[in-house]
Amino acid sequence: MRVALVIERFEDAAGGGEQVAWNVARELARAGDEVHVYCREGAEAEGVRVHRLATPKFWQPLRVLSFARRVGRALAEEDFDVVHAFSKAHGSDVLHVGGGSHADYMEQTYGDRGARWRKFSPRHRTLLSLERKMFETPRLIGQCVSHRVKREIAARYEIEDARLPVIPCGVDIARFAPENQGDAREAVRRELAAGDTMVWLFAGSGWRRKGLDIALEALSLCRDSNSRLWVAGKDDPAAWRAKAEALGVAPRVQFLGERGDLERVYAACDGFLFPTRYDAFGLVCLEAAAAQCPVVVSARAGASELFEDCGRVIDRADDPAAYAEAMDELADAHAREALALRAHAMAKEHDWPMHVDRLRNLYAEVAA
Numbered sequence: 001m002r003v004a005l006v007i008e009r010f011e012d013a014a015g016g017g018e019q020v021a022w023n024v025a026r027e028l029a030r031a032g033d034e035v036h037v038y039c040r041e042g043a044e045a046e047g048v049r050v051h052r053l054a055t056p057k058f059w060q061p062l063r064v065l066s067f068a069r070r071v072g073r074a075l076a077e078e079d080f081d082v083v084h085a086f087s088k089a090h091g092s093d094v095l096h097v098g099g100g101s102h103a104d105y106m107e108q109t110y111g112d113r114g115a116r117w118r119k120f121s122p123r124h125r126t127l128l129s130l131e132r133k134m135f136e137t138p139r140l141i142g143q144c145v146s147h148r149v150k151r152e153i154a155a156r157y158e159i160e161d162a163r164l165p166v167i168p169c170g171v172d173i174a175r176f177a178p179e180n181q182g183d184a185r186e187a188v189r190r191e192l193a194a195g196d197t198m199v200w201l202f203a204g205s206g207w208r209r210k211g212l213d214i215a216l217e218a219l220s221l222c223r224d225s226n227s228r229l230w231v232a233g234k235d236d237p238a239a240w241r242a243k244a245e246a247l248g249v250a251p252r253v254q255f256l257g258e259r260g261d262l263e264r265v266y267a268a269c270d271g272f273l274f275p276t277r278y279d280a281f282g283l284v285c286l287e288a289a290a291a292q293c294p295v296v297v298s299a300r301a302g303a304s305e306l307f308e309d310c311g312r313v314i315d316r317a318d319d320p321a322a323y324a325e326a327m328d329e330l331a332d333a334h335a336r337e338a339l340a341l342r343a344h345a346m347a348k349e350h351d352w353p354m355h356v357d358r359l360r361n362l363y364a365e366v367a368a
Contacts, residue, residue: 146302
């Protein structure tokens, strides 16, 4: 097939949506498809033709609208079997709904404050308007990363089931598999002076939405007063250090910053904690599972749907006692191992080749 992918930034080391687009492009090329990527900035990838569109970089509303329009004009001059957008753009056949409904994201992340932001923020008004216009296009297919996202989009835009297929994100099994990490566990624990203590990992950027405050409170409630929390990702740690101090857990919390070797960090920790307030999916959960790491996750993460039988899913995102109870249970090595093995088996059913096989079936239906 001749496939166009649309993403503002096309590179491997960026956020979740960018990682998905990067891996989809490469797997489509390996499958023999002719793959074109339309972006405003991006890296070269083997077998992929990258088209960079000049777009203003200042003021996000202008940037987003300009990119959507320029992509639409570029696509109108070509003949593709399918156009799969990972950033909102005119002329798309399939939209990767990797962030969920933007309106639901605002409401569940910011509550009443979110309603005010939607009313007055040019950025959010622009994103909401683009989302609404795309879903008003009768032929658009919304590729949802979870059933949670499907329910949100269906309810908000009154779209029938057939236009909202659910295809969860994929994961690089080989990159995260523990047998491929060598001495990473010993080396990273030595680097971070962890010794033999129980270590939980919290990973992601935008720590308020991801629930770092809940993770810190849960750590303070654990029976094991020596257990530690590693915090990886991009955010300002100053306020969170103060929170840890107030809870009396500051000596047990380490801020790792952004790590380009998360596969080694997964190998070195004993469990993964993800008490997010809202995530359409939460790719880090699937990475942890691929790393054979037990996962405790909020039900507000779309990925939690994959962990009902191979993780601990906490119904209320803001219930630190429930997270602490799960952490206490998994302080037992046998319980951790049993859960981690089931999670790893689940992750192997969601590697990137399998993900792209599902996408190619969808593309064939769209092209027909």
